[in-house]
Amino acid sequence: MSQPKTAVLLVNLGSPDEPTPAAVRRYLKEFLSDRRVVEGNGIMRLVWLTVLNGIILTFRPRKVAKLYASIWDQDSPLRLILNQQVAALQLALQQQMPVQNIQVYSAMTYGNPGLTARLEELNEAGYKKILVVPLYPQYSATTTAPIYDLIARFQMKTRDFPDIRVIHDYHDHPLYIRALAESVQAFQANNPHSDKLILSYHGIPQEYAAKGDPYPEHCHRTSELLAKALGLVADQWQTTFQSRFGPKAWLQPYTDKTLEALPERGVKKVDIICPAFAADCLETLEEIAVENRDVFVGAGGEQYHYIPALNAEQGMINLLVALVQENSTGWFNQAGTVNEQKETNDAS
Incomplete structure (x- = not known):
């Protein structure tokens, strides 16, 4: 046999496929039309599709294409x-x-x-x-x-x-936690000491979690295991959620709002990692590494380091x-x- x-x-x-408005529009249309991504039936579905096709896909692709262009390297x-x-x-x-x-x-x-x-x-x-x-x-x-x-x-x-x-x-797999811990340790061994490690996960609407999505529990479990592997105490790390979209409440605390508030509390130096991402992308390389750095520094932060995804x-x-x-x-x-x-x- x-x-x-x-x-x-x-x-x-x-x-x-490309960092152009047309390519971004095609991608966003496919992505945001998925009922899993944006839930809703009946009139709510019709309202969303009207907003998507009439407003979002008209104005957002040009802005997003510029962001993609800033991180694009042949692909x-x-x-x-x-x-x-x-x-x-x-x-x-x-x-x-x-x-x-x-x-x-x-x-x-x-x-x-x-x-x-x-x-x-x-x-x-x-x-x-x-x-x-x-x-x-x-x-x-x-x-x-x-x-x-x-x-x-x-x-x-x-x-x-x-x-x-x-x-x-694989949110609690021992080798996943070990890989994250080793990544943090290797990064911190070659960079100045920080006051706190922020673990930022991509958010989802709060109502999705209320309906039974296990995502927030998985995120918090990952954070707890990683903090334990790193030997961190409670005030040395925090879980936050990024990339919210639209008017509804998403998982909290929000990453940008947390970073904005930390300097007033005496936390002036942070490292930030995104354990929900297996590969660096727009949400990590631009939103976290650039936009949120500006938020933190603008609020009085002095040192901000993004720790890359595990990638390869x-x-x-x-x-x-x-x-x-x-x-x-x-x-x-x-x-x-x-x-x-x-x-x-x-x-x-």
Whole structure:
């Protein structure tokens, strides 16, 4: 029995194809039209689509395109880093799981390379088993769930499809916490001492959490484990939430408001890390590293350092290898195990 073709699919949120208003408009339309991202039915849905198409997609793309242009380097950072993660994981799996001959691919929920197109491509190429790894440490119905939705839609329209598994989250995985802790320690070893470590997570509307989204609990658990790994006491760290959008209340405390208030409380030097992001992107490189630095310094802060995302650091790759191993044992290597047992019996 031959080994079935197997693949690992690393999936992140997405990015425009170019830092232009037209490309940003296409991306935002796809992203913000998802019912998982902006909930609402009936008249609320019609109101949102009217606002989206009549106001947001008319005025916002030009501003956002300029922000993307400020961090663009041949491609969007998110897509560049995703490709680096794919290459590094591929090499690591070849070294640590050579028998399985696993191939690693990238995909995006929105934009390119699209998840649906990638699944169709892998199915046509004869892949029988696909392990999908959403690059969201903390599960949310606004980020991870759309991946499940796209997979379900692919399966509904495909007569014969591969066996697909999805990793739900890794917010408290020991190797994830270790990678974050080592990243903070390495950064602080080469930079001046700070008064406080801010752990800033992308926010979601408060009503989503009230409806049962486990995201805030996952975020706080990650923070607690990281603080423990770093040996921090209560006044040395704080969890906050960034990137709120629209008039509704989002998860609090807000990152920018917290940074604005800290200098008055005597906290003049901060380090900030974004544990919800597996790769640096617009929300970290521009919003956190630039905009929020200006907020803090403008309020009297003296020292502000953004600690980069794990990106393709070795700790991140070690985590991804472990996730693949833990979620494919007895699955990816089933045919190989059977074949190896047969060869052993024949030899005896």
